[in-house]
Amino acid sequence: MRTRRIFLRESALAVAGIGAAPLWLTRAAGAATSRNKILVAIFQRGAADALNMLVPFRENRYYQLRPTLAVPAPGKPEGALDLDGSFGLHPSLQPFHELFQRSQLAIVTACGSPDPTRSHFDAQDYMESGTPGVKSTRGGWLNRALNDDPKASPIRAVAMGPRLPRALRGASSAVAVGNLRDFNLRSQEASGMLESMYSRSEDQELAGAGKDTFDAIKLIESINRRRYTPANAAAYPRGRLGPSLEQIARLIKADAGLQVAFADTGGWDHHVNEANILPNMLREFSQSIAAFAADLGDRMEDIVLVTMSEFGRAAHENGNRGTDHGHGGVMFALGGAVKGGKIHGRWPGLEKEQLFEGRDLAVTTDFRQVLGELISGHLGHSGLSDVFPGFAFTPGGLGMLA
């Protein structure tokens, strides 16, 4: 495990004296074990184009397969940002390049699901249930990654947005929060009575959701009483992901017992005109995550953030300067003891016989291996077979964590 000091030294953004969040919280349902380990999962919905995020610029095949869409090699105009002489990041991922060079960002190449589906819906469902190919699984892996803790904080598991994603559904309480500022009941008069109605309802699902809601309202109300200013001049971009991550940072710094958080970002399904859309999306994506890391400063030692998308896109571009549905993808991770500055996993190549079904980047690393190493090594969860039932996890197989 890396020590705080090493993380500080490596983080050019860390500023002495900032980062220690105030331990003001007293009413967090007896939960607030301050400084617990936290996992933040980010989902790029729509199947983000791995080959244009992590660019294999040494491969001639890449340029043959994508005559109008390929990202040029480093050094050329609009060229990739070199990582290791063979792979580079899309130029719009500049903030990621800096994090990589500071050994904070880890990249996993050619990872994804062993299930061959190219359906957005099924693939997202599998990646969130944690059981590719099995639809009957109840709930999701992020919920199962929570430790049993009857005294856990009401906001130990939070998804930003109007709905609770499959990944966070399950036996443990989890809350969806559209916006922290609006998370309260307008009518004081009705509040107590509604709470009582829900607590006494024989409708178990709604009684449960009601309890989660009222518990979260009380806690978030106390968090809202303080103003929030991101530390280290972190600038979250507008849009959806930036504000989501800013609010997660706020919950983390409130020391209110947050353990896992989920945020998503949509619109990655580029069937046409990809070159005009992807750069802006990648910029917002990487700026949001970099702002989060900057905002949390040395606190990132307790946090791991990981990104995923349901599958990658076809290796060859389609007829409309876009890409159709593919297979292998790319994941990014940073924080905690993540071994950054490294591309993990095995590159399978782009020759016809190396491609999955002759057309897509193959999957050489199961996404559950990546998540499993983070859940066991960072969150300290001992029962991975419960989190990913049926998956043969190899402890330390990738070496994601130091």
Place this chain on the structure above:
Amino acid sequence: MKRVQYIVAIGVISSFSLLLPAAANPFHRKLSKDKKIQHALDRLSFGARPGDVEAVKKMGLEKWVERQLHPQRIAENPLLQEKLKPLETLALSSQKLVQDYPLRPPNPENAKQTQSPDLRSLLTPMQVRTLRQGSPAERLALIQSIEDEKREKLLAALPGQLRQMVMLTAPVETRRQMMKARQPVAVIASDLMEAKLYRALLSERQLEEVLVDFWFNHFNVYMNKGADRYLVTSYERDAIRPHVLGKFSDMLLATARHPAMLFYLDNWQSMDPRAIENLQRMRRRRGPGMGPLPPLPRQARGLNENFGRELLELHTLGVDGGYTQQDVVEVARCFTGWTIQNPRQGGGFQFAARLHDRGEKTVLGHKIPAGGGEQDGLKVIEILSTHPSTARYISTRLAQRFVADQPPATLIDRMAATFTKTGGHLRAVMRAMLTSREFFSEGAYRSKMKSPLELVTSAVRAVDAKVEAALVLASRIEQLGQPLYRKEEPTGYPNLSEEWMNTAGLLARMNFATVLASGQLPGVQPDLAALRLDQPGVEKQLAAGLYLGSPEFQRK
């Protein structure tokens, strides 16, 4: 309304317990007569209004259901017609919409983001104060009192937030005038949303409206994608609405050919990769002076699988319906050349032979011989609409919406058999479902969560609210997580309850309930007397808010 009192009593007094009888198959347990009526109204309408239960009882439930299956036999509510009348975009062609409702106003002077100085030149200081600090009603009265020509200028000059507030609650003509002055195209979406809500709230043909919502969502398109701003009006009106109780294959074909779908799932740009070379050769051969060839879509260079895949996965067979990646490619090849004539001008469907892949194709084991042209796509529609997987998938989707999240297999079997036997006649499939014992069973009764649209409309109907500003409701539905006509993904909104069961949604529902009941929702006046809540010691507004925010009211 016994149920209402009972629910409120729980909130106020509370303490009771309920023993569930040991259950056999809940889909075999019959409902009492009263529950049956309540259930039918919950599922086949956007919620019961005061008096609806009694009306159905009087008519007889079976007769009521059968009438709902024949909407043309039901006289329409004159109030609805009155509400729809000013929404003139509903009846216009896509082409006319492009002409009359451009992205920016033709007279740029009105569009200028002018601020307070202009306000002062138009109004007296007193009037400016009223505009800034007055109540919504006072503001509106002021705007109404100004002569037409000046008002137009004033509306264009209103600063952002004030404008928004005035606009949401303004009478429909004023609202449309304001939008036209700034961003005419926005009128199209707001007309659609208002119409959808007024129909849900006021139409006597409730099942038809529920079905239009269901089928639009099944064949979802996203209104904010480029040209679709101008195409969705016709899509719902011409491709969905006429077929919801007709033949599935007609609706499937109508959606596949509609420019809104062709644009949304990119098929209008999909073409035979060899077509470019052919065209270039033709150009060379033509020589100078022979007139220009029609232009190609800007991005078009080859095949696009987007439509082919969603057609199989979402519209017909279902993801487990037994197709392969190769089938996706073959279907996409069949539909090359199904394009749009001038999409930016609201043009219609066009088959462009020069973009079509003329080769032989094999779809789901069926050989489609070379040279079929436009027939290739029609053949695919036929294969898909008669495929047993489609019968099952469509039946399952319907049963998930109308019966239960996990509908019993016996019911699906019967519905699918009806689908196949009748050549995909949706009225027959609906009737098979609505007369089944599974539909009127304890397993189905109150088993589903209302969607945000259903929650909002059923609450407004329950308190018999007078609605002058349907857009206020639309924005509430959006806050609850279901922006109308703006679901970006082709999957549409989920039919399953668990999707709506979460803290953020529940909180927003409770807030909506209390705001609606207290009469603070601008342009939406509830009639609490209609609810007949006589709870001693509890104020009426509070009691109504508790009822609409209760766990029971979230179910249908």
